[in-house]
Amino acid sequence: MTASDRPVALSTKALVAGYERDLPIVRGVDFAIRQGELVVVLGPNGAGKSTFVKAIAGLVPVHSGTASLGAADITSVPAHEKIRHGLAFVPQTENIFATLSIHENLLLAANILPKERRQERIAALYGMFPDLAARPSLRAGQLSGGQRQMLAVARALVVEPSVLILDEPSAGLSPKIVAEVFSTLKAINETGVTIVLVEQNVKAALAIADRAVILVEGLLRHEGPAATLADDPIVAELYLGARHVPKAAGQ
Numbered sequence: 001m002t003a004s005d006r007p008v009a010l011s012t013k014a015l016v017a018g019y020e021r022d023l024p025i026v027r028g029v030d031f032a033i034r035q036g037e038l039v040v041v042l043g044p045n046g047a048g049k050s051t052f053v054k055a056i057a058g059l060v061p062v063h064s065g066t067a068s069l070g071a072a073d074i075t076s077v078p079a080h081e082k083i084r085h086g087l088a089f090v091p092q093t094e095n096i097f098a099t100l101s102i103h104e105n106l107l108l109a110a111n112i113l114p115k116e117r118r119q120e121r122i123a124a125l126y127g128m129f130p131d132l133a134a135r136p137s138l139r140a141g142q143l144s145g146g147q148r149q150m151l152a153v154a155r156a157l158v159v160e161p162s163v164l165i166l167d168e169p170s171a172g173l174s175p176k177i178v179a180e181v182f183s184t185l186k187a188i189n190e191t192g193v194t195i196v197l198v199e200q201n202v203k204a205a206l207a208i209a210d211r212a213v214i215l216v217e218g219l220l221r222h223e224g225p226a227a228t229l230a231d232d233p234i235v236a237e238l239y240l241g242a243r244h245v246p247k248a249a250g251q
């Protein structure tokens with residue numbers, strides 16, 4: 001089955017959201033990602049990318065429109081309840097408890113699972129993240145930036161979400177560490193987890209994504225397969241400072 005035949009995992013319809021009622025930041029976004037896809041959300045600074053995913057996650061007020069997981073409307077489901085529907089969100093910052101150990105961070109995330117499943121899930125996560133397994137009693141605040149992001153991702157995966165949304169997991173990381181984080185995300189995606197990735201790191205994100213959507217001023221301006229968008233003049237215009245997009249011969 002190709003990606004386009006698979007059921008929609010997460011969608012929004014005419015989603016309008018923002019911090020104040022009279023100031024919508026996301027201004028009517030129709031978006032869909034199919035099961036097993038990895039879609040990157042691109043766009044210039046201030047375009048509303050974070051606001052868009054936070055609105056889906058229940059962390060920013062939705063003014064109108066809907067967000068759905070599969071067929072279930074989750075627009076009004078409180079943020080902490082969305083995980084029970086299979087949606088996990090990794091915020092850009094404050095995504096771990098720095099004063100607690102790696103193991104305590106995972107235990108806290110596992111709290112919503114039935115008691116008998118917690119150890120088994122944490123063991124599975126340690127299998128996926130050997131760096132975390134190597135020193136479970138280390139205080140999370142002592143981890144490097146990349147390892148912190150991995151702990152944040154591991155916390156999100158404890159409850160086996162069907163959809164994982166990440167808000168700029170590469171922020172502040174060196175290119176080498178970004179490559180490691182992204183290859184881990186790709187491996188997670190290959191286990192069947194649908195991933196929505198908000199990113200500024202365009203090249204690296206397009207290299208692992210199936211598809212990309214571009215938000216500009218709160219609107220979905222452009223979308224397409226990641227492989228072709230990498231060479232798209234609109235991407236160049238928005239990101240690479242190419243103000244004058246070269247016209248095709250004859251124009």
Ligand SMILES: Nc1ncnc2c1ncn2[C@@H]1O[C@H](COP(=O)(O)OP(=O)(O)OP(=O)(O)O)[C@@H](O)[C@H]1O
Pocket residue numbers: 019025043044045046047048049050051052200
């Ligand atoms: N907590 C907040 N309260 C009020 N306005 C906010 C808040 N957070 C962001 N905004 C505003 O919302 C708009 C969109 O911000 P957002 O962070 O969603 O953009 P972004 O595309 O994710 O940008 P970046 O890539 O720089 O993070 C900006 O004008 C920003 O100033």
